[in-house]
Amino acid sequence: MSDAQKSAIQALLRGLDAPDGQGDVVSRGMVSDIFIADGKAFFSLSVPAAEAERFEPFCREIERRVVSIDGIASALVALTAEKAAGAPSRSPQPVPPQQPGRPGQAIRAGAAPAGGPGAPRPAGSKPGVPGIDRIIAVASGKGGVGKSTTAVNLALSFAALGLKVGILDADIYGPSIPRLLNLKEKPRSGGGRTLIPLEAYGLKAMSMGFLVDEETPMIWRGPMVMSALTQMLREVEWGTLDLLVVDMPPGTGDAQLTMAQQVPLAGAVIVSTPQDLALIDARKGLAMFRKVDVPVLGIVENMSYFIAPDTGARYDIFGHGGAKAEAQRLEVPFLGEVPLEMVIRETSDAGRPIVVAEPDSRHAAVYRDIAARTLAEMDRDAAGGAKAPMIVFE
Numbered sequence: 001m002s003d004a005q006k007s008a009i010q011a012l013l014r015g016l017d018a019p020d021g022q023g024d025v026v027s028r029g030m031v032s033d034i035f036i037a038d039g040k041a042f043f044s045l046s047v048p049a050a051e052a053e054r055f056e057p058f059c060r061e062i063e064r065r066v067v068s069i070d071g072i073a074s075a076l077v078a079l080t081a082e083k084a085a086g087a088p089s090r091s092p093q094p095v096p097p098q099q100p101g102r103p104g105q106a107i108r109a110g111a112a113p114a115g116g117p118g119a120p121r122p123a124g125s126k127p128g129v130p131g132i133d134r135i136i137a138v139a140s141g142k143g144g145v146g147k148s149t150t151a152v153n154l155a156l157s158f159a160a161l162g163l164k165v166g167i168l169d170a171d172i173y174g175p176s177i178p179r180l181l182n183l184k185e186k187p188r189s190g191g192g193r194t195l196i197p198l199e200a201y202g203l204k205a206m207s208m209g210f211l212v213d214e215e216t217p218m219i220w221r222g223p224m225v226m227s228a229l230t231q232m233l234r235e236v237e238w239g240t241l242d243l244l245v246v247d248m249p250p251g252t253g254d255a256q257l258t259m260a261q262q263v264p265l266a267g268a269v270i271v272s273t274p275q276d277l278a279l280i281d282a283r284k285g286l287a288m289f290r291k292v293d294v295p296v297l298g299i300v301e302n303m304s305y306f307i308a309p310d311t312g313a314r315y316d317i318f319g320h321g322g323a324k325a326e327a328q329r330l331e332v333p334f335l336g337e338v339p340l341e342m343v344i345r346e347t348s349d350a351g352r353p354i355v356v357a358e359p360d361s362r363h364a365a366v367y368r369d370i371a372a373r374t375l376a377e378m379d380r381d382a383a384g385g386a387k388a389p390m391i392v393f394e
């Protein structure tokens with residue numbers, strides 16, 4: 001079925017003249033692999049950087065036409081810049097994000113980033129998302145360290161501290177937020193291209209997992225990841241938020257780097273377990289955010305220690321304290337340590353994270369303390385007080 005749809009999309013594209021008048025985009029090899037999931041088609045067009053502006057309306061036109069194909073409900077066509085032959089190679093350039101107030105634009109390569117009036121607290125040259133005061137990333141250098149569990153409990157803790165909070169699950173390869181917040185329904189369209197976020201425990205939430213079946217293989221390619229993220233960030237009716245927490249995909253590859261470049265981040269929180277290996281990965285995460293000028297607000301040590309339920313004795317099974325020592329060495333704030341606790345796992349699995357399931361527990365207090373420290377770091381940073389050591393790990 002989806003092969004037939006891909007062929008139908010290709011046939012449709014072959015019948016369209018590209019805006020530069022040089023023939024159709026398929027014969028010229030400008031179309032990426034086409035990925036179809038849940039009736040949504042994703043692909044990108046690779047165009048010379050100088051032509052990006054001209055091809056943008058063409059992308060929108062393709063999106064409109066593709067839905068006429070049986071079984072395709074919507075499409076997302078991203079524009080990527082093709083490097084001109086012989087062009088000098090430069091260090092990675094951030095792909096400019098969409099301008100605020102212009103929903104529906106795909107990623108536009110080669111254009112100058114624009115702040116736009118009313119853009120709240122832009123981080124660097126990146127335009128903010130209207131209505132959202134600050135955006136922070138929760139990231140980890142490798143998978144399975146408890147990044148999503150930390151992100152969701154932190155978001156709920158920020159809310160418990162009185163902030164209006166949203167969470168965006170950018171972990172497109174393995175979205176966990178629907179499970180962690182027990183959200184099963186699909187978000188409704190807000191009319192036009194916008195989506196209304198779901199809500200749980202006072203958090204507004206958006207996840208790629210809402211749009212794509214958990215069973216669907218996530219063979220996302222770079223540009224598609226980016227357009228999906230941009231759409232979730234800018235085409236969702238977040239309303240007014242004090243804070244949006246972005247649960248990043250694990251790792252420090254190109255996709256993560258581009259995300260860190262694309263999203264106007266006020267800062268990043270790095271989650272690590274105490275093991276050496278995880279710390280090495282955490283250091284890479286740190287270096288990645290530094291590379292794109294995003295302040296690292298601090299490191300959280302997860303699964304830091306274990307309290308035996310029968311005796312109450314504490315066991316530092318993973319060599320607790322590694323992250324704290326590392327944070328000191330790197331002159332990055334240490335935000336706190338979360339114990340390895342069955343109840344943290346159980347409440348997460350039940351879709352009712354510990355901060356809301358057992359708000360009076362000491363574990364919930366641990367998360368709230370970390371949230372308070374993160375806010376303090378953000379304020380310190382906004383006041384220009386954060387240390388910014390130059391760290392280069394290659």
Ligand SMILES: Nc1ncnc2c1ncn2[C@@H]1O[C@H](COP(=O)(O)OP(=O)(O)OP(=O)(O)O)[C@@H](O)[C@H]1O
Pocket residue numbers: 140142143144145146147148149150171174176249250302303338339340341342344345346348349
């Ligand atoms: N402090 C903790 N105590 C006990 N279990 C935990 C703790 N933190 C996370 N877990 C459990 O560890 C597993 C991995 O956590 P989580 O999905 O949050 O990790 P992740 O780093 O986001 O993983 P991935 O990157 O693979 O999505 C989950 O089963 C979660 O419930």
